[in-house]
Amino acid sequence: MNWIPLENQEQLQNIKNAAGFSIIFKHSTRCSISLMAKRKFELDWDSIPENTNLYFLNLINYREISNAIADVFQVHHQSPQLLLIKDGECIFESSHGEISADETAELILASAE
Numbered sequence: 779m780n781w782i783p784l785e786n787q788e789q790l791q792n793i794k795n796a797a798g799f800s801i802i803f804k805h806s807t808r809c810s811i812s813l814m815a816k817r818k819f820e821l822d823w824d825s826i827p828e829n830t831n832l833y834f835l836n837l838i839n840y841r842e843i844s845n846a847i848a849d850v851f852q853v854h855h856q857s858p859q860l861l862l863i864k865d866g867e868c869i870f871e872s873s874h875g876e877i878s879a880d881e882t883a884e885l886i887l888a889s890a891e
Contacts, residue, residue: 779823781834787846793833794850794866799886800831802847803877804859807838812858815877819860822879827886864889 784790784802793800803819806812826832837844837857848855851863856873862882863869870885872878 779826779828779832781832784833784835784843785840787843789833790843790846790850793831793863796831796863797865798829799827799889800833800863801826801882802833802835802851802859802861802863804835804837804844804847804855804857804861806857807836809857811874815858815874819877819879825880825883827883827890830886862886 781803793802803816805816823832835843835847844855844857847853847861851861851868853859853861853868853871858877859871859873860877860882861868861871862885869889870882872881
């Protein structure tokens with residue numbers, strides 16, 4: 779799997795309008811906890827269904843997009859943070875040590891049934 783860099787607000791509208799599942803991972807490049815959460819997620823991301831778009835936001839470089847995510851998907855800003863989007867709605871969010879690729883994959887499979 780590969781990250782899709784989230785670098786403009788038009789992409790947020792594409793995610794909001796997309797059918798199916800997308801994941802947004804918000805990462806602070808200045809935070810060791812964020813780095814550990816990212817590495818842990820990437821170690822297990824093979825469990826995520828292949829047709830799931832994985833968006834990566836460097837929130838240090840794109841703080842305005844992070845703020846827009848909070849508004850568009852009605853979530854409280856945290857970092858690191860993972861949002862699971864289904865048909866344009868955030869159905870799950872986790873942060874810090876709670877971020878898990880396996881748990882996210884289970885939610886995708888359960889929600890797809």
